[in-house]
Amino acid sequence: MPTIVVEVMPKAELLDPAGKAVAGALHRLGKGHFTAVRIGKRFELTVDGPVDDATLAEVRELAEEMLANTVIEDVLSVHTLDTETVTAGETH
Amino acid sequence: MRIGVITFPGSLDDHDARRAVRLGGAEAVSLWHGEHDLKGVDAIVLPGGFSYGDYLRCGAIAARSPIMSEVIDAASAGMPVLGICNGFQILVESHLLPGGLVRNDHGDFICRDQRLRVESTSTAWTNGFTEGQEITVPLKNGEGGFIADAETIARLEGEGLVVFRYLDVNPNGSMNDIAGIANERGNVVGLMPHPEHATEPGFGPDTALAMRSGTDGLTFFTSVVSAFAAQLG
Known part of the structure; x- marks a missing residue:
């Protein structure tokens, strides 16, 4: 069954204390050249049936209305897993 | 007066809220998140806790539970609604109040007796205070x-919709030291501190007079009862 991926990040202007804590741990591990970490969310929605433009539009709406709170977060992307660009070195 | 307290999966302070309702002089009515039934109550409290384990976002799933469609309708019609802590988070996730609540800027859970200034007495839940009154209630x-x-902050400040402000310390990084806000009509109030934990001598915050004698939170509940009585004339 096809899967739709929704990626959500806290708004850039907001403090991300969890990401800051991870960045602090990296620094203590001698990885201080990674100067900042921000933590977001990835949703994978399994769909019963084919995915068409209408399904993607429906998920985009869900992403804005429920999966993310647009007061504090941004929806970065909504896409199907099958057509996802696999970047160099990334494995699935 | 009958005040409903809604229990969601993961609510923690629903019992304390019902007790506070009774101490304030009203009848407490238990309401269940999974029903579409407000049981004819005259006001509603959304209690604190960790509804749905804070999954997705604090209050986000509770805000989409069955009973919330009735709560949103009732609030829009003017029924007093008080959201405490997780209840406040549910109110913003339901868009009954503006803004959002994010992780404390220092990254830690915080539990303390918190001094607040009452910035607005023109709400259903604060009419028994005096403007500028300083109170102490637990925060967690x-x-x-x-x-x-x-733009929203400017509107809240400009229209007097900030109801409570933190004093002494800002415990969580809230903008403008905002601890609680109301809607334009003043029937919907949400705040992070817990007035229901400061309603009975022996169980409240310490005061200069005696340990655990603080009952500043009781005025929330007596306020809504007297507003209701005045309405009945």
């Missing part, structure tokens, strides 16, 4: 930082 949260865009 991990994600209590109030945020909103500049």
Whole structure:
């Protein structure tokens, strides 16, 4: 069954204390050249049936209305897993 | 007067809220998140806790539970609704109040007796206070930082919709030290601190007079009862 991926990040202007804590741990591990970490969310929605433009539009709406709170977060992307660009070195 | 207290999966302070309702002089009515039934109550309290384990976002799933459609309708028709802590988070996730609540800026859960200034007495839940009154009620949260865009903050401040402000310390990084806000009509109030934990001598915050004698939170509940009585004439 096809899967739709929704990626959500806290708004850039907001403090991300969890990401800051991870960045602090990296620094203590001698990885201080990674100067900042921000933590977001990835949703994978399994769909019963084919995915068409209408399904993607429906998920985009869900992403804005429920999966993310647009007061504090941004929806970065909504896409199907099958057509996802696999970047160099990334494995699935 | 009958005041409903809604229990969601993961609510913690529903019992304390019902007790506070009774101490304030009203009848407490238990309401269940999974029903579409407000049981004819005259006001509603959304209690604190960790509804749905804070999954997705604090209050986000509770805000979409069956009973919330009735709560939103009732609130829009003017029924007094008080959201405490997780209840406040549910109110912003339901869009009954503006803004959002994010993880405390210092990253830690915080639990303390918190001094507040009452900034507005023109709400259903604060009419028994005096403007500028300083009160102490317990505060306990991990994600209590109030945020909103500049336009919303300006509107809240300009229209007198900030109801409570933190004194002494800002415990969670809230913008403008905002601890609680109201809607334009003043029937919907949300705040992070817990007035229901400061309603009975022996169980409240310490005061200069005696340990655990603080009952400043009781005025929330007596306020809504007297507003209701006045309405009945």
